[in-house]
Amino acid sequence: MRLFELMDPSESDYSNTVELYDALPKYVWSITEEEVRKNRVLTRSFKSRGVVYQVKIKPAVVERKKGGESESVMLYPGSREEMVEEVLRKLAVNGNLGLAADGNNHTIGVYFTVNQLRKELARTNHTYSASEVLEALDVMSSSLLEVSQGKGSDRDAYRGNFLSSLAVRRREAYLEDGTAKCFATFHPLVQHAIRTQQFRMYDYSTSMNIRSDLGRYFFKRMSHYWAQASLDNPYQFKLVPFLESSPRGLSPRMKDNMRAIRLALTALAEEDVILPNWNETMIKNPQDRRQTVDVAYEVFPTESFRKKVMRANKKQSVVTGRAALNDVRSAIAHQPGSSNSGSSLDNGTDNVFDDLENVAAN
Template sequence: MADMADNPTPAKKLSRRKTVPVQPSALANHQLNLFQGFLANSGDERELLSNAVDLWDNIPRYSVSRSRMNAMRTAEGFLEEIELPFQYKGRMLTAVIHPARVNSKDGKRLSYYPSAREELIEHTLRKLSAEQQAGFFDRPNFRSGVLFSLHALRKELERQGHSLRYDEIIEALDILSLSTIDIVASNADGEEICARSSYLDRLTMIRRKDYDADRNSRWSAQFHPLVTQSIDRVTYRQFNYQRMMKCRSQIARWLLNQLVLKYTQAAMLTPFEMFYSTIKRDSALLNGYRLERQAISAVDDAWQELKNLGALSVITKNERRGQRNKLEDVIYSLLPTYEFMTEQKAANRRQVNSHGSPKAS
């Protein structure tokens, strides 16, 4: 699939195609080795790292909370598709999210958008894919993903402070594989181009009786085509996955991803600026607040959380006011910690090294 920001083209719906088994060559190849090969000084440092994916991680795809979903559902349990405009590299795009329809505990079928829980599980699957013989990249069939057991997935979530029951994990995987997302852009002629795919493009599950007999039985999850494209083109960046998983709020996780992907030349004396209006537009995580000051307070708290987690050393907040002292925007000026600056330099070196490597066939 071509880069949506440059030349958007419709994505093929892979879920209707015949399942293609993961061949040994997809579990060990040069392009996958680059994705799995973090630049770190030790095994302990490597355990802290995962990959952020541009443009996929810029899309506001987990922005509706469970409480908002409950308020939005019809009496029959349906949710409508939701449109979320955002900007990527100066170009306006729209994410259209089609909810999944799954069985609830009481047997009633309800609609769900992927939300905070599903976000954590996707990041955990991506982390697991960095392990040898777990991640796969299959260029001929243009797919990437991970082979995993529910036990390993659950243990990794627990290790990062997010304990979930097996049924909660299975429900989240259902939501990720059944929800679809359209990325809509306009071409040079003003025509709208839409690329559609599931969050997890295909999920291969183990039957319940086999799972009960062996909880280490391996499932297979196929990542969104934009993740596959990123592995193919080496447009991902290594980042401190453990810090991200420690974030208590979604807005803090989103802000951290923005810093990782955009503050690439982080330096102790070079501030990075973000506008509240940009955060509100591109994250879509602040739409549920009734009052603007409540949303701004949530952003303030998120920045402080990132400071407490060792990403930022200085946060300066400047309010932009207009007529009658009306608040028009807030500008945040940020300085990194030495630790975050070092992490970004390592990510830059890794990208340079990877682009200098010959591409696998």
């Protein structure tokens, strides 16, 4: 578990991305009241490493004060919750990672204070009041995220809160004293990734500086999957499947989709992640060449981003080596003659449902 931490002072600008969980289109950046009335549980399709998943997001019902009285409102986890979750994970890698007893098992989480969250959010230019941070924590601990694979009798599904459990003082007390310790356990998929070393170091500071939601989503995917970034190995994607699998979704008009991609890529170029001269290839409708049905992109890394990717690769090699050593020690101490697969690294897929029973058990 300690392999997840980044305690070297030279790694102060970094955190970890998590396999599958961070790529899921789990946040809701915008939604109309009509969409909410039509279906309160949002369903999205997502494809990663050749595996197709279905993602369902059930909103939280939280209480707000209005005119001296409480009213219940329905909220989906959005950009605010995304930022708070990023800071919670940053605190975890900086030494606040902890375990909580859960029957015969232990769950992985993070110790924090509301003041810590607010201070780090403000440092990265995301300023929220104590009440807003508490509401974000409430939303994350109440919203449900279900990820499934397959259909019918072959369908595997796993459901959990964005924060599986949350221990805080009463809201009124915490608004008076923001220094009291809290503890939140991560989503089961995040805990599973930490236990099995399915995470990768990335530039947290740059991510928090990106003002475009879609640009930030791009950046985390590039940081996690573009491990061989170079001018000879560009990041390639197509507009339609990418947006369909993102929290933004696909707009009816192609020009709106193209504009969203260009703004996101421009935001990355401004943060010295990619070069500003990416390639766009229009894919036309064979029956009507005037109609663009998709766009293929090639994006090239800056030298700065390439060096950070190389550093992340080196860090991953260290984690791999230490995890293997820990497995050998465990095998000698507890299971002589057998292998321990509990700390295996990514085998080229992110099909966590192969390990579903292990996730539930742990």
